[in-house]
Amino acid sequence: MSSKVALTGNEALAQAMRQINPDVVAAYPITPQTAMVQTFSQFVADGEVDTEYVTVESEHSAMSATVGASAAGARAMTATAANGLALMWEVLYIASGTRLPIVMPVVNRALSGPINIHCDHSDAMGARDSGWIQLYAENAQEAYDNAIQALRISEHKDVMLPTMVNLDGFITSHAVESLEILADSDVKEFIGEYKAEHHLLDSKNPIAVGPLDLQDFYFEHKMQQSIAMENSKEVILEVAKEYKELSGREYEFFEEYKLDDAEIGIVALNSTAGTAKGAVDNLREQGVKAGLLKIRVYRPFPGEEIAEVLKSLKAVAVLDRAESFSTNGGPVFGDIRSILYNIKADVEVVNYIYGLGGRDIKVGEIESVYRDLEEIIDSGNVKNRVSHLGVRE
């Protein structure tokens, strides 16, 4: 039996971690993730989980110890945000390259400097090429559901890759929402027991993890990693299907919101998708054929599937909550425009970088983006390929 509860995003994720009951959690506190690991520590202190909680002295050690635990055959988790994720950078690649099925909530926050503790996606976007699967969530419910599914995705034998479960700092992590959490026993059954095929604590079959891999093998191992990422696409959908049977909630690579007959559309990730839905509803009332594509799975990038949906639109705006400083737009924009080029789609694509450092984005601002798209269609001209939305001049 699932139950309806009122929780913050952080509390929801702590509940997910409690239900997952990992063998090891090695984590370091950082705003806005702190409440998650604090709540989880209490579960440990109260004996509600079997977890060994390693109170590491940094995020670098958090990821390092998680790698050690996972290589030892344990189900191992950590959680972080912003600079914490940046400090893990080196070891993120080692975790994925070593093919360890670690699951890590990332409470998205702006990277320093200047220091800022509020939401944007500069942390996760910087790690998009680290070989981790990346899931994004509009709200606490989705973040919770993604965390449970992430275990199954990561641990699938054809995948064996780590997953980041992203949620927006403060907006999702600190706001109290009404959501449904599954029964403990249902989660336990859904994720099953983790049995590593090879691990360090098998004295009869000792293994070497992380050896020196030179010109004669490294490339093949990277190729296997690439194939695993490709494999994860099918697994993500299979797991979602099974999860729907359990929870009644449906997940795919992305959500299409009023896109069927849309002429103009926005692509967004995380909580902004909720705000954009408000804008779409308002415009629909005025007869504007507006729609939204909300990306849930950003790594692997479901390029063909997204292109298939967007190709029937006339103009698309990609909202990026991160600067890439390429002077050619944000990271999601680059990916979307590239896939549409592949199929020679006749769609204008523009980019809006917004919300850096927690700058609010309002329904009216998103409506103005749709108005810009209408103007592009009417005039046949793109005035600004890349704009910064909501910033003072």
Added chain:
Amino acid sequence: MKLKEAAKTKERLTGGHRLCSGCGAGTATNLIMRASKNPAVVGCATGCLEVSTTIYPFTAWEDSFIHNAFENVAATISGVEAAYRSLVKQGKMDEEFDFIAFGGDGGTYDIGFQSLSGAMERGHNMVYICYDNGAYMNTGIQRSSATPKGANTTTSPAGKVIPGKQQYKKELTDIMVAHNIPYVAQASLFKPQDLLRKAQKAFETKGPAFINVIATCPRGWRSRAEKGIELTKVAADTCAWPLFEVEEGKWKLNYKPKKKKPIEEWLRQQGRFKHLFKKGNEHLIEEIQEHTDQRWEYLLEMCEKD
């Protein structure tokens, strides 16, 4: 365990690894592994020992091995040991294991210092071995905070104006003592029985143990390969590398030279100190002697006090 018995135990770091001849790290590791009575999980920081013993698809280790990165072997083994404790607690495992982390001085004194400090403070049941060869030898002899004063390295070269490394080495063993862990020792290759005993003690210790072993590096020291072990005796006789242990806070000296030799004897046999013997640099050797004397006096005082 006597050395003779140790020699009969199964080799756990096997031959065929690619460490240089005369390298102290391999000898120390081989002996230390013989002191372990349980199956082990060995972690290695990036460095000579790591790159020379596990070149895919080969491994020289009979036990499970993990290399993560340069600065995080202590954190990595923390994770392995935490996994073990969790599985034991859940009744999923009952076999005894030893958890060992190896790091060179670069991976221990410098870049891995935070990770080491954290792991020791948290009290993981692990043995950390630092093989101290006094520089970043794997990348081509760059100075570390373990490099002795005056040494010529590729990043502290002896030049026309600056005569090699300007600072004395960091006393890492003392810093480990300050962590109040149950067992800390400094060991050397010329006393294999002492090293073996210390390793055994470290493995028997409940909680963290730290051993710092001096490891000759003929490439970096500019010394003769066949002098590998002999040089470590000179280090002890000149008090450049004293042997001591601190058990539950009690200091104990393990080797007192019959006649303390002048530091010159240690410096003269290594090309890295050659420039110190040039005319006009006499004061540098005097300074190093003075520092060595002070350090020795301090150790005597700590050990006599207990």
